[in-house]
Amino acid sequence: MVKKYETPMLDQLETGPWPSFITGIRKLADEHPDERIQAVNSSLLGQLEHSYETRKGYWKGGTVSVFGYGGGIIPRFSEVGDAFPASREFHTLRVQPPAGNFYTTDMLNQLCNSWEKFGSGLVTFHGQTGNIMFIGSDTENIQHFFDEINDYGWDLGGAGPCVRTAMSCIGAARCEQSCTHEHAIHRALVNNFTDDVHRPALPYKFKFKVSGCPNDCQNAIERSDFAVIGTWRDDIKINQEEAKKFVAEKGRKYIIDNVISRCPSNCISLNDDDTIEVDNRNCVRCMHCINVMTRALSPGDDHGITLLIGGKRTLKIGDLMGTVIVPFMKMETEEDYEKLVAIAEETIDFFAENALEHERTGEMIERIGLINFLEGIGIEVDPNMVSHPRESSYVRMDMWDEEARKWNERKAESA
Numbered sequence: 001m002v003k004k005y006e007t008p009m010l011d012q013l014e015t016g017p018w019p020s021f022i023t024g025i026r027k028l029a030d031e032h033p034d035e036r037i038q039a040v041n042s043s044l045l046g047q048l049e050h051s052y053e054t055r056k057g058y059w060k061g062g063t064v065s066v067f068g069y070g071g072g073i074i075p076r077f078s079e080v081g082d083a084f085p086a087s088r089e090f091h092t093l094r095v096q097p098p099a100g101n102f103y104t105t106d107m108l109n110q111l112c113n114s115w116e117k118f119g120s121g122l123v124t125f126h127g128q129t130g131n132i133m134f135i136g137s138d139t140e141n142i143q144h145f146f147d148e149i150n151d152y153g154w155d156l157g158g159a160g161p162c163v164r165t166a167m168s169c170i171g172a173a174r175c176e177q178s179c180t181h182e183h184a185i186h187r188a189l190v191n192n193f194t195d196d197v198h199r200p201a202l203p204y205k206f207k208f209k210v211s212g213c214p215n216d217c218q219n220a221i222e223r224s225d226f227a228v229i230g231t232w233r234d235d236i237k238i239n240q241e242e243a244k245k246f247v248a249e250k251g252r253k254y255i256i257d258n259v260i261s262r263c264p265s266n267c268i269s270l271n272d273d274d275t276i277e278v279d280n281r282n283c284v285r286c287m288h289c290i291n292v293m294t295r296a297l298s299p300g301d302d303h304g305i306t307l308l309i310g311g312k313r314t315l316k317i318g319d320l321m322g323t324v325i326v327p328f329m330k331m332e333t334e335e336d337y338e339k340l341v342a343i344a345e346e347t348i349d350f351f352a353e354n355a356l357e358h359e360r361t362g363e364m365i366e367r368i369g370l371i372n373f374l375e376g377i378g379i380e381v382d383p384n385m386v387s388h389p390r391e392s393s394y395v396r397m398d399m400w401d402e403e404a405r406k407w408n409e410r411k412a413e414s415a
Contacts (some may be wrong), residue, residue, distance in 0.1 A: 075091050
């Protein structure tokens with residue numbers, strides 16, 4: 001017989017206007033056909049109610065892993081396990097999703113069947129790092145669950161001071177704005193750094209994220225140490241007939257208020273004949289005009305990527321946006337992918353050797369300076385690395401001719 005706990009405070013969470021996470025846990029505790037899963041979730045609710053009553057958390061960490069791995073599992077041991085024995089151990093396993101989060105129903109059924117056999121039935125798609133979060137297993141069953149899903153192709157993600165699970169957007173398969181092969185880049189990086197994912201050996205975590213266009217649906221610029229953003233370097237393509245139809249449908253005032261006036265660099269204009277004109281030299285690829293006038297405007301054809309390093313959320317010195325390291329790089333040949341992986345290797349090696357404990361890449365760059373970082377990874381300084389070029393009132397002119405010559409040579413080589 002499964003023990004039930006009184007949970008008056010948790011019951012209140014289900015009475016509000018919004019869905020509650022309690023409802024899903026209670027459904028497993030009350031309706032699941034497996035009594036073991038019922039008991040685990042009922043015990044979990046009991047401990048959560050106890051935490052609300054005492055205003056204290058009772059989970060503590062520890063060391064739990066599978067053979068050959070040093071990470072991928074978040075240990076959770078209950079300090080009140082005697083009172084709530086069925087959830088005494090409630091570890092979370094991070095499992096890497098497929099690139100672009102492309103699943104089949106067969107994949108999902110396999111995973112759910114394995115988790116109901118060895119875990120609590122609670123799953124999150126997806127955690128902040130991008131993993132599938134299998135929440136609630138005991139130490140004995142962790143190895144069994146991993147062995148089973150590994151046999152049909154799944155692997156654990158990162159946890160701790162390591163290379164974390166990479167993420168990529170849905171990409172060209174379903175998005176017409178895609179400017180690169182997101183999933184190939186994702187796989188190239190993950191396959192190369194698999195050992196660094198499973199065996200934590202860095203000062204702190206290191207994240208890869210890949211977005212196929214400057215819309216950056218993965219929030220890579222704000223949330224990853226190594227952000228790969230698809231982009232283009234020729235002119236925005238304009239379908240003037242579609243532009244005229246859009247103006248006729250919405251009206252000139254709508255276009256001026258919602259497209260023209262919202263361009264951050266004032267590079268788009270509406271002509272008297274309802275055609276669109278773009279000053280591509282000053283376009284900053286914000287994607288706003290393309291998002292609003294999708295049929296009339298679209299990215300150019302000369303596709304590639306921009307590479308930014310050092311993004312993160314708040315920790316020591318607040319949120320950081322990624323810094324442009326490579327303004328444009330073609331991704332068409334095997335050599336291009338090897339070059340990108342080589343930059344990632346240099347970056348991680350430099351990070352491992354020079355960062356302080358619990359310091360992200362962006363924080364390290366803030367501390368030692370961008371110039372020292374660029375020298376360390378073998379990247380030359382580029383004007384595109386200036387964070388706010390339109391706000392800089394000071395420009396050094398010494399050695400200007402020499403730097404201009406090198407800049408022009410680099411542009412000629414990449415053309």
